[in-house]
Amino acid sequence: MSYTKTEENYLKAIYGLESKFGKSVSTNDLANKLKTKASSVTDMVKKLSKKELITYEKYQGVSLTKCGKEIAINIIRNHRIWEVFLVEKLGYKWDEVHEIAEQLEHIKSEELVDRLDDFLEHPSFDPHGDPIPDKKGNIPTRKKAIQLSELGIGEEGIIVGVKNTNNEFLQYLEEMNLTLGKKIQVEKEFDFDKSKIIKTDNQSVTISKEVSSHLIIEKK
Amino acid sequence: MSYTKTEENYLKAIYGLESKFGKSVSTNDLANKLKTKASSVTDMVKKLSKKELITYEKYQGVSLTKCGKEIAINIIRNHRIWEVFLVEKLGYKWDEVHEIAEQLEHIKSEELVDRLDDFLEHPSFDPHGDPIPDKKGNIPTRKKAIQLSELGIGEEGIIVGVKNTNNEFLQYLEEMNLTLGKKIQVEKEFDFDKSKIIKTDNQSVTISKEVSSHLIIEKK
DNA sequence: TAAAATTTTTAGATAAGTCTAAAAATTTAT
DNA sequence: ATAAATTTTTAGACTTATCTAAAAATTTTA
Ligand SMILES: [Mn+2]
Ligand SMILES: [Mn+2]
Ligand SMILES: [Mn+2]
Ligand SMILES: [Mn+2]
Numbered sequence: 001m002s003y004t005k006t007e008e009n010y011l012k013a014i015y016g017l018e019s020k021f022g023k024s025v026s027t028n029d030l031a032n033k034l035k036t037k038a039s040s041v042t043d044m045v046k047k048l049s050k051k052e053l054i055t056y057e058k059y060q061g062v063s064l065t066k067c068g069k070e071i072a073i074n075i076i077r078n079h080r081i082w083e084v085f086l087v088e089k090l091g092y093k094w095d096e097v098h099e100i101a102e103q104l105e106h107i108k109s110e111e112l113v114d115r116l117d118d119f120l121e122h123p124s125f126d127p128h129g130d131p132i133p134d135k136k137g138n139i140p141t142r143k144k145a146i147q148l149s150e151l152g153i154g155e156e157g158i159i160v161g162v163k164n165t166n167n168e169f170l171q172y173l174e175e176m177n178l179t180l181g182k183k184i185q186v187e188k189e190f191d192f193d194k195s196k197i198i199k200t201d202n203q204s205v206t207i208s209k210e211v212s213s214h215l216i217i218e219k220k
Numbered sequence: 221m222s223y224t225k226t227e228e229n230y231l232k233a234i235y236g237l238e239s240k241f242g243k244s245v246s247t248n249d250l251a252n253k254l255k256t257k258a259s260s261v262t263d264m265v266k267k268l269s270k271k272e273l274i275t276y277e278k279y280q281g282v283s284l285t286k287c288g289k290e291i292a293i294n295i296i297r298n299h300r301i302w303e304v305f306l307v308e309k310l311g312y313k314w315d316e317v318h319e320i321a322e323q324l325e326h327i328k329s330e331e332l333v334d335r336l337d338d339f340l341e342h343p344s345f346d347p348h349g350d351p352i353p354d355k356k357g358n359i360p361t362r363k364k365a366i367q368l369s370e371l372g373i374g375e376e377g378i379i380v381g382v383k384n385t386n387n388e389f390l391q392y393l394e395e396m397n398l399t400l401g402k403k404i405q406v407e408k409e410f411d412f413d414k415s416k417i418i419k420t421d422n423q424s425v426t427i428s429k430e431v432s433s434h435l436i437i438e439k440k
Numbered sequence: 441t442a443a444a445a446t447t448t449t450t451a452g453a454t455a456a457g458t459c460t461a462a463a464a465a466t467t468t469a470t
Numbered sequence: 471a472t473a474a475a476t477t478t479t480t481a482g483a484c485t486t487a488t489c490t491a492a493a494a495a496t497t498t499t500a
Contacts, residue, residue: 006487027448040488042449047486059448059495090335103327109320115310226457247478260458262479267456279465279478445498454489459482466477 005106008075009034010044011053014064015072024061070137077133078113079105080126085116087127094127094180095170128170129161129180129216148184148207148215149194156185161216169214176205178215223273225326228295229254230264231273234284235292244281290357297353298333299325300346305336307347314347314400315390348390349381349400349436368404368427368435369414376405381436389434396425398435 003011013033017025027045031038049056053068064072082104086097114135117123124140125131131140142160151157159182162173173179177200187204188197194209223231233253237245247265251258269276273288284292302324306317334355337343344360345351351360362380371377379402382393393399397420407424408417414429 004486028446036487037489038448039450039490043487090332090339092335100327100329100332103329104324107320107323109323112310112320115312119310224456248476256457257459258478259460259480263457441500443498443500445496447494447496449492449494451492452490455487457485459484461483462479462481464477464479466475468473468475470471470473 002108003071006044007048007053008071008106010041010048011064011068011072012075014054014062015069015076018063024063026061030062073133073137073139075105077135077137078107080130080132081113081117081120081123083126083128084120084123084132088120088123093174095167095174097127098165098167125161127180128165129159142216142218145216145218147213148186148196148198148217149209149212151186151212151217151219153186153189156183156220157217158183158220159215160218163214163216172211173215176207177201177203178205178207183220184217222328223291226264227268227273228291228326230261230268231284231288231292232295234274234282235289235296238283244283246281250282293353293357293359295325297355297357298327300350300352301333301336301340301343303346303348304340304343304352308340308343313394315387315394317347318385318387345381347400348385349379362436362438365436365438367433368406368416368418368437369429369432371406371432371437371439373406373409376403376440377437378403378440379435380438383434383436392431393435396427397421397423398425398427403440404437 010030013030014025017029017033027038027041030045031041034041045054045056045062048054048068049062052065053071054062054064056062079101082101083097086092086100087094092100117135123132131142133139145160146157147163148157148159159178159180161180162170178184178198182200185199186196187199190196194212195206196209196212197204197206198212230250233250234245237249237253247258247261250265251261254261265274265276265282268274268288269282272285273291274282274284276282299321302321303317306312306320307314312320337355343352351362353359365380366377367383368377368379379398379400381400382390398404398418402420405419406416407419410416414432415426416429416432417424417426418432
């Protein structure tokens with residue numbers, strides 16, 4: 001069985017919202033995430049429900065079935081593997097790959113992404129630090145990853161992920177020298193707004209709570 | 221300006237038929253090539269005409285405008301570069317890549333295929349020996365390429381292309397050891413049906429006129 | 441708990457691309 | 471030059487995914 005690009009995007013969006021909020025997904029939230037109208041969502045949700053990819057009851061929101069979840073995770077796998085390819089092999093920057101991966105993730109082929117995965121030597125994380133599900137849907141985890149906002153003064157860590165893949169944010173991080181793999185140390189924290197001074201290899205930068213809560217760190 | 225997958229496929233098909241027959245393309249031929257109905261073709265052809273990608277007069281068939289031709293060639297460029305990638309980097313066989321490239325050719329990105337082209341070190345021909353247009357639309361040519369059917373007894377050459385990318389044909393060639401780059405020599409020709417005995421590096425095979433006329437050779 | 445606000449669904453339209461059946465135009469054959 | 475055959479176009483319908491506006495259900499507020 002094969003699904004339309006639209007169906008796949010709905011499943012992916014439902015998966016994302018379900019994981020984020022830990023409960024069934026509302027029509028409005030879905031409409032908002034997919035930049036469409038609630039009425040359109042209702043239509044599609046009925047269709048996906050009939051195909052048993054989601055469970056849906058009027059006014060109660062939706063959640064993925066086992067099958068729907070598998071499909072969603074597979075699309076996410078495709079997306080992230082393509083992002084690795086674009087950055088590692090074609091030299092794209094991490095803020096340039098998302099849109100293209102949004103297209104590539106829908107290419108229909110049993111083998112393609114598995115071959116690409118071999119070619120890339122089975123990466124576990126994408127250019128934004130997000131985990132890449134394996135063929136069976138298992139998602140790698142990081143043992144002791146925390147938000148930079150939780151790191152105390154003097155403590156050291158390595159940047160392993162970003163919790164926001166907005167292009168401007170990624171470009172900002174690039175300028176601040178806060179990219180994946182960078183070793184950092186908390187130099188100071190300002191109580192009044194929880195902003196921090198962060199020491200990287202060659203400079204110190206001040207970042208807001210907003211920023212530090214979107215950076216994922218592995219403690220040294 | 222960006223076009224739908226369908227529009228792009230129509231332009232590509234028109235380009236192919238126009239090149240092949242050297243005259244304007246009929247509704248029926250187009251319908252046949254695109255595996256759709258003549259009535260659907262008439263609709264789309266009106267649409268492309270309004271966009272000035274083709275010229276169209278009722279009952280007179282269509283031909284590409286400069287702009288339409290540029291788009292068609294660009295899609296072909298995409299297709300062939302992706303085919304090279306699939307074969308060279310992901311280890312696909314030449315009979316496995318066409319369908320996937322049919323999808324990949326429509327990915328919308330200014331840069332993607334150019335970067336891929338760099339990554340592949342600017343190939344001039346795809347895995348089937350078809351020329352890859354450059355970014356400006358220039359199509360590489362081979363000076364002295366001829367059909368194997370034109371090669372005389374005793375003459376030698378190298379296989380540089382196939383004029384039919386049907387999967388079964390490609391698999392047949394593989395079995396006969398008649399793949400791109402192979403050196404061959406005409407051992408014998410049978411007058412009654414123009415079939416030939418061909419010597420390759422390690423064996424002799426008999427092939428029909430049908431087959432030899434679809435193999436492109438560069439004379440030694 | 442009743443009114444107000446919000447969310448969700450329904451009803452009806454639209455656009456792209458496709459199809460069948462029938463009409464119109466063109467080409468081929470007699 | 472007509473008739474017959476073929477090609478092409480038109481007319482009308484269908485599917486998918488969308489939208490707006492209005493109705494219905496649910497949740498919040500007072
Ligand atoms: Mn992404
Ligand atoms: Mn990512
Ligand atoms: Mn091809
Ligand atoms: Mn090819």
